[in-house]
Amino acid sequence: MSAAPPLLDPTPVVDAATFAAQIGATAAQLADLEQLRLMLTDWNARMNLVSAASLPEFWPRHAFDSAQLRQIVPAARTWVDIGAGAGFPGLVLAILLKGEPHARVHLVESVAKRCRFLEAVAEALRLPAKVHNARAESLSLKADVVTARAVAPLGRLLSFAQPFMARGAIGLFPKGRGAETEIEDARAAWRFTCEIMTSLSDPNGRILKVEGLAHAG
Numbered sequence: 262m263s264a265a266p267p268l269l270d271p272t273p274v275v276d277a278a279t280f281a282a283q284i285g286a287t288a289a290q291l292a293d294l295e296q297l298r299l300m301l302t303d304w305n306a307r308m309n310l311v312s313a314a315s316l317p318e319f320w321p322r323h324a325f326d327s328a329q330l331r332q333i334v335p336a337a338r339t340w341v342d343i344g345a346g347a348g349f350p351g352l353v354l355a356i357l358l359k360g361e362p363h364a365r366v367h368l369v370e371s372v373a374k375r376c377r378f379l380e381a382v383a384e385a386l387r388l389p390a391k392v393h394n395a396r397a398e399s400l401s402l403k404a405d406v407v408t409a410r411a412v413a414p415l416g417r418l419l420s421f422a423q424p425f426m427a428r429g430a431i432g433l434f435p436k437g438r439g440a441e442t443e444i445e446d447a448r449a450a451w452r453f454t455c456e457i458m459t460s461l462s463d464p465n466g467r468i469l470k471v472e473g474l475a476h477a478g
Contacts, residue, residue, distance in 0.1 A: 274325040274462065283461075284328045286357070293356045293386045294324055300385065301347060304378050310347035326462035327353035330408060330433055333458065333470065337405035338364045341425050343397040344412035345370045348379055350435075351408075355388040364389040367404065369397050397421040404430045415440075415469070416447035423474060432471035435460060440467035452477050 274280050277291055286294070298319045304310060315322050327350030331337070338361060342351030345368035358364035368379050368390055376394045383390040393400060398421055407425040412418055415434065422432050436443060444455055453474045460466030 274321040276320050280320045280325050280328070283325065284332075284357070286328075290356055290359070293359070293388075294353070296386060297348070297352055297356065297382055298324075300378075300382055304381075305347075308374055308378070310375065310378060311349075321462055323347075323349050324353055326350070326435065326460070326466075327410070328357060329461050330354065330406075330435070330468070331357055333433060333468065334406055334431070338362070339367075339404040339406075340365075341367045341369060341397075341400075341402055341404045341407040341430065343369050343407065343409035343418070343421050345379055345392075346372075346375055346410075348382060349410055351390065352379065352382055352388065355383065355390040356386065359386075359388055361389075366390045367400075367402055368392045369395060369400060371396050398424060400424065401428065403428050406431055406433050408433045408435075410435050414446065415443035416450055419447055419451050419453070419471070419474060422471075426471075426474045432469070432474070434469045434471065436467045436469055437463075438465045438467075440469060444469070448477065450477055451475070 274283055281291055302316055330350055331354060340354055345351045351366050351368045355366040370376050373394055376392050379392045401424045404425055407422045407430040409418055426432055451474060454472050456470040458468040460468055
């Protein structure tokens with residue numbers, strides 16, 4: 262395991278302008294992200310997609326937290342987002358990849374009503390995204406990266422990610438302050454290499470880049 266320095270200028274993201282400065286987002290991407298924010302706010306009033314308290318922090322807590330993942334693997338064009346939920350990081354990545362050749366984000370979500378939200382946003386914004394109303398372990402898609410946010414502890418998450426990693430994907434997983442403990446616990450069942458990066462959206466957060474996944478023993 263190794264710790265990497267931050268990838269971007271650590272100026273705090275508090276709004277759309279600082280998000281654009283950090284990520285290098287275009288006006289079209291900002292417009293799509295604003296539409297995502299509005300649709301999330303509307304749908305969240307009818308179903309629990311994210312906590313209501315987090316909505317005013319859309320740009321740092323949801324948009325930037327998701328977008329920083331692309332900075333780690335900028336050449337990646339196909340992503341799988343396990344437990345896509347409200348679309349973080351998957352919908353944000355799809356917005357940033359829109360217009361890129363061969364771009365595709367697979368949004369994997371087992372709850373049907375959340376899939377309806379994901380499909381509505383993907384259709385409204387014409388995103389390079391496909392929604393799968395399925396459990397991750399039932400799929401075996403070819404992708405460059407598999408990711409997930411706030412789905413499960415790392416050991417269990419790796420069991421969901423294994424079918425995609427077996428086909429060549431790397432794992433990129435945002436985690437909280439307990440990341441190191443999760444890594445050690447996961448090693449009871451798995452062998453893997455793990456690079457630990459500091460999250461730019463939360464100084465207590467970590468992003469785990471996992472490769473070489475295999476069952477232990």
